Amino acid sequence: MKIVLVEFHQESNSFNPLPSGIEFFERSGMYEGEAVRAFYGDKPCALAGMLRAIDESGATAIPGCSMFASSGGPVEHGVAEHFLEKSRSIVMANGPVDGVFVSLHGATQTTSEEDCSGYILEAIRGAAGPSAIIAVSTDLHANITDRMMEHADIICGYRTYPHQDHYETGYRAAKLGLACLTDGVKPRMVKAKVPMIVPASGYSTMSGPFAELIRYGEALERSGKLADFSIYQMQPWLDVGDGASAVLAIDRDPKRAESYALELGQRLFDLRKSFRPDLLSVDDVIERAERNRSGKPVVLVDAADSSNAGATGDSVAVVRRLLARGSTLRTAIAVNDSPAADRAFALGVGRTADFTVGGSRYPEMNPPLQVEAYVKSLHDGVFVQEGPAGRGTVQRIGPSAVLQVGNISILVCRQTAGNGDPGLFRAFGIEPTLQELVVVKACGSYKAAYSRMTELIYDADTPGAAAVDLRSLPFRRLPKETYPLSELDGYRVHEIVHARRGR
Ligand SMILES: [Zn+2]
Known part of the structure; x- marks a missing residue:
């Protein structure tokens, strides 16, 4: 089995007037081929977790390219195109590949593409073909768009904030991706859309209601009720048309994945007002x-x-x-x-x-x-x-x-x-x-x-x-029916999106 690994990581703030050019990525790191493994192989990052899972499985990991930047204004579109050119050519040169494992931040826009993550996954799907398994790891603050669901088989997000499980998340995504290739039955991934944004300083997974929600999901997983779950609190300064928080549930039984995605999504939504930090002047x-x-x-x-x-x-x-x-x-x-x-x-x-x-x-x-x-x-x-x-x-x-x-x-x-x-x-x-x-x-x-x-x-x-006061910001693209732009009292989480069936 041949698996290509690529990474594009940047968190965009739509309100920052300064676009993030290639120099932002050069500063944090751009690596290609075996240099990816040499640099990231022993670091506590998603790529290292993916590499470990691939090595354990006996498959061949083909490190493609990694572009990583710190958070900032929207990415200059040419930077994303540069990444895609590299990624496509690595996938083609090694084709046919069995899978492409992708490390993304997941809340990224470019100067001309609101849904950069979906754009990237669509392009990778185009290069890798319909039968390749695309497994993705993301930040907990990702915006999981419908387009990402259309082109990915597996998506896993961090479960800690402050983030400390980058490696474990990469490993989880890769393990599930590899299982799609070796097991007879491919698990099904379901997204429940949760129309809320809350300031990132309003919660953590060290203690409090959000920590308890994650523990609840982990208990479901431990008891075998669910194969995997991710709870996303979309980074709230992303002003895009398909912006929302979300829950992803993965299981062999699509009905179970669907019902737990809805349940976890509703629990997240019901906690929204508890995620407001007390601000002092x-x-x-x-x-x-x-x-x-x-x-x-x-x-x-x-x-x-x-x-x-x-x-x-x-x-x-x-x-x-x-x-x-x-x-x-x-x-x-x-x-x-x-x-x-x-x-x-x-x-x-x-x-x-x-x-x-x-x-x-x-x-x-x-x-x-x-x-x-x-x-x-x-x-x-x-x-x-x-x-x-x-x-x-x-x-x-x-x-x-x-x-x-x-x-x-x-x-x-x-x-x-x-x-x-x-x-x-x-x-x-x-x-x-x-x-x-x-x-x-x-x-x-x-x-x-x-x-x-x-x-x-x-x-x-x-x-x-x-x-932190999100209502003070000039949102133009985010749907109006999003808490706290609307109160949405009594709202029931109901919007479900299934990932591609594939294979
Ligand atoms: Zn984050």
């Missing part, structure tokens, strides 16, 4: 930090400007409030600000000068701020994530500088990465545990690491392309 959080005598840092979660959610990451809203209040809190913050980083390099370490910080990308949302800053240090921007999520991952934030404004340490860089990881500060000489206030621009990924450091973590009501 920025000033409230600052006051809590000023009163805090615990010796532990206060974490202000600025999810709205999280580049993990595709926002522009150039907000200095918290710095503005600290300065306006004359606060002396020892504070750490990271800001995407290439011009400020360039200016720091031009001046050199030890110089004090006027700087414009913030608003370098989305000034209408995040107005810039004039400050006098001391250039504390300059860096190449390479650091290793501490984890637990993504431990060991090398991140590159580009030439970067620490600017000191009073007691505020501002890390200015090309593009933050690993925002939920304390290494983003620690690697550049800013020790988070010694701060009184740490601004974390992440949605949920920070919880795994920062909750070990402090329990004083507060979601703040901040501006940004990933605003």
Whole structure:
């Protein structure tokens, strides 16, 4: 058996005005052929899980290509075409192949294609032919479109948030895909559409109702009632016509798959109002930090400007409030600000000068701020994530500088990465545990690491392309009949889509 492996990973934020070009992918990594295995084979990622499952089965894995980028604005369409050209030619050159296993984020749009994931799977199906098995792993925040269902046999999503099961998800998808090829009976995959979006900072799988829902699905699986399930909370800043949350259920018995997809979908929908985080104003959080005598840092979660959610990451809203209040809190913050980083390099370490910080990308949302800053240090921007999520991952934030404004340490860089990881500060000489206030621009990924450091973590009501108050955003394409754009009280989950029958 021959299985081709490909990966295209980017999470799009429709409200970010800056398209993600090829340089976003070059920064995070583009690999082809055996270089895919050499780079990802031993990492805790979906491709490694897929490779492991294929190797265990005795089939031949043909690593094709991998293109991975951090979250951002919609992908420049030519980048997706570039990926498809590579993928198609690998499938054709090795044809006929028995399967193509695809690692996707799943909430991706391009500058001309709203449903990039469906577009990719359709093209791969075209190259691989109708009898090949297409097995896909995705993020928990994917948008599972009808077009994806039409062209894939198996789709599996992460079950953890903060995400920690990339490898296990790749392994699950590949195992199920391989079983389609070796078992006589192909399992059936069913999607239940759940018309809701909720902010990613409103839930986690570490505790609370969403964690309990996942545990419930796992119990169904353990007891043999269902072969596999995925519960998707679509990333809510994706403004597309076929956007929705979803539940996927996979089983040999299509009726069972259908009834559990509907049941899990209804349970998810019924929890929607519990997924709203309590937001404090920025000033409230600052006051809590000023009163805090615990010796532990206060974490202000600025999810709205999280580049993990595709926002522009150039907000200095918290710095503005600290300065306006004359606060002396020892504070750490990271800001995407290439011009400020360039200016720091031009001046050199030890110089004090006027700087414009913030608003370098989305000034209408995040107005810039004039400050006098001391250039504390300059860096190449390479650091290793501490984890637990993504431990060991090398991140590159580009030439970067620490600017000191009073007691505020501002890390200015090309593009933050690993925002939920304390290494983003620690690697550049800013020790988070010694701060009184740490601004974390992440949605949920920070919880795994920062909750070990402090329990004083507060979601703040901040501006940004990933605003937590979803009704404040200018949705144009998402169906109006989506919670919370409509209340949908009393709604029953009923829309079912079956995956292709194939083979
Ligand atoms: Zn995600």
